[in-house]
Amino acid sequence: MPELDQKVAQALSDMSAREARRDGTRGIRERVPAALERYPEIQSRVRAIKERALARLPELVNEAENHLLAHGFHVFRADDAEAARQYVLSHTPPESLIIKSKSNLAKEMHLPEALEAHGHRLVETDLGDHINQLLGRRSGHVLMPALGVDIPTIQHVFRERFDEPEIGPEPTDLVQAARRHLRPLLESATVSVSGANAVTAAGEIVLMENEGNIRAVTSLPSIHFVIVGVHKVVETLEEGLAVVQAASLYGIGQDLGNYCTILAGPGRDAGPEVHVVLVDDGRLKAIAQEPEPFYCINCGSCLNVCPVYAEMGESYGGERLGGIGIMQTFLLDGAEQATADGLDLCLGCQRCIPACPSAIDTPGITNRLKASRAIKPHAAMRRRFLRLVLSRGELTLARAVFRTSAQLGISRRWHRRGQRAEDFIPVPDRTRPIPAGASFPAIHGARGTVWLYPGCVMDAWYAGIHEATIAVLMQNGFTVRIPATKTCCGALHAHAGEPDPLPELLAKNAAAFPGEDPIIMNSAGCGAFLKQHEGPLQARVRDLSEFLLEAGLKPPSRPIHRRVAYHNPCHLRFAQGIHDAPQALLQAVGYALVPVDEREACCGSAGTYNLEFPTLAWRLAREKAEDLTQGQPDVIATANPGCLMQIRAGVESLDGQMAVVHWVELLREAYGGVRS
Ligand code: SF4
Ligand code: SF4
Secondary structure (H helix, E strand, C coil), X not given: CCHHHHHHHHHHHCHHHHHHHHHXXXXXXXXXXXXHHCCCCHHHHHHHHHHHHHHCHHHHHHHHHHHHHHCCCEEEEECCHHHHHHHHHHXXXXXXXXXXXXXXXXXXXXXXXXXXXXXXXXXXXXXXHHHHHXXXXXXXXXXXXXXXXXXXXXXXXXXXXXXXXXXXXXXXXXXXXXXXXXXXXXXXXXXXXXXXXXXXXXXXXXXXXXXXXXXXXXXXXXXXXXXXXXXXXXXXXXXXXXXXXXXXXXXXXXXXXXEEEEECCCCCCCCCEEEEEEECCCHHHHHHHCCHHHHCCCCCHXXXXXXXXXXXXXXXXXXXEHHHHHHHHHHHHCHHHHHHHCHHHCCCCCCCCCCXXXXXXXXXXXXXXXXXXXXXXXXXXXXXXXXXXXXXXXXHHHHHHHHHHHHHCCCHHHCCCCCXXXXXXXXXXXXXXXXXXXXXXXXXXXXXXXXXXXXXXXXXXXXXXXXXXXXHHHHCCEEEECCCXXXXXXXXXXXXXXXXXXXXXXXXXXXXXXXXXXXXXXXXXXXXXXXXXXXXXXXXXXXXXXXXXXXXXXXXXXXXXXXXXXXXXXHXXXXXXXXXXXXXXXXXXXXXXXXXXXXXXXXXXXXXXXXXXXXXXXXXXXXXXXXXXXXXXXXXXECCHHHHHHHHHHHHHCCCCCXXXXXXXXXXXXXXXXXX
């Protein structure tokens, strides 16, 4: 089994860690939106701060260095991790007791291991890091390092290592025990290490925390090291404070951390000797090439919403976690390492973009990086095959090829324990593709003309949805035109990391829809793709739901009073910002919406993802199906062909008989038509 598949399989097998992660992030996911409502400008502000700072970073780092020196700090510019480690080692007295607070960079460059290898004793003082240190475990999250470790494990290791057999299982018991154990160490340490949330060009170091350990770490020992990447430099103290506030809002849903420390020089909130180690290690070069991944302020919010992280935890990534960490690794350590860490595992669901204080486009940049990577010939062939089969809608061929390859044992990686790629291949509806160049006149009073975007997968596999779309638009007074040339939008190609045909496809699409009439999309994925790619069509593309809601729905001929569970596709909700238009339309024709716990939202379809990573996609499909069926609806509806086939597979795996349809098919019923 290839290494990445092994990594996925191993991560998925640990269900207790998965549940602990889910419980640990659920509260934050619920808290953050309410907290952000109080600061509507914070995302655009942080994005602007980071854009400005990174655009003139070399100059800002020089300014920061000069001002730090003027404030009495020692400053070392480390070209690479080894230079940084050597600097710290050479300025640490022999056999020191070193206390350390959270620093993802220090972890990344293996500073704790280097210090311990040289005879020092290093004690992690962040509670999560301390738990990991006792367990010999790597960090599971940038902000909550012990996420994924359950309470009984923590209780057991504390009882054993603190020699306190009576420690109780309540969080307060565990925190009190850690405090009792750490306090004498904090008081007797002579050296300390911390990170920094921001460094200002005026020479201040800004740190925020909730536990109070950072303040002790920076102020009590006589020698302190601040380990900070050069990308953390910002222009002003006000900006540094905005960054830490954003980290708190997005990271834990709290207005501010409990403690904010500003180090303005040794002896002022810090010990007498403070060394600031400004680590480049390829950052300046990488930022010149692709700055956006370095807008990251390490709040961990993207991990809290990422469906891949939810399933795989720290196995989604390497030294750096999640989609953002893998992109940084690509730029700092190369494509091979990033690929091994899971570059291809990103679903492209876009959930992390609105969840990020810097609005980093992780899925978009990931696709670009994938496209720039030289891939192995067999992988390239496999992708081209998938793309060809799917984008041409050659369903019969696809099913035959998958079945034959299973019988011959050729593609074993796709066929494990009933979680085969072919399980995701849809049963097409019986409708023939909509004729190219056709026009369907409005009924009941003309309100205008629209184009219907036929696409490839929708047209070949789900033409019945097109029929329903045409019928509903006609009933609502719109003439519907079908282009003479049907072309794929290019989304599948982009997701597979193959950008070459995109300009060609975009040009073909532009030529296929002359005039100014709106282009109606009933596939969320295609709609998102065309809206997000510059071109003459961009402004005319409308999702069917937003179009109908704005136009105003005509009253249906026979309202339907049934219960529907609706899954909002990631490419509608996160990529197009359409939260509730389909639900509103369903309610308008009589349907009652059954509440659904969105859980990790993505159903796991994501282009060819369910064919490339069927085990992970299968897990997501089943969880989605469990959520959707929990309220025992009469029918399940969604708005994207990929989601449709994925959820149908999930429902079938639960032995469910429930129909899974496109929401427009339910609207058609209300106008007197039948579902295909
Ligand atoms: S796009 Fe989705 S899968 Fe990819 S990193 Fe973002 S949240 Fe995770
Ligand atoms: S990418 Fe954005 S959301 Fe994720 S850790 Fe960085 S700043 Fe936070």
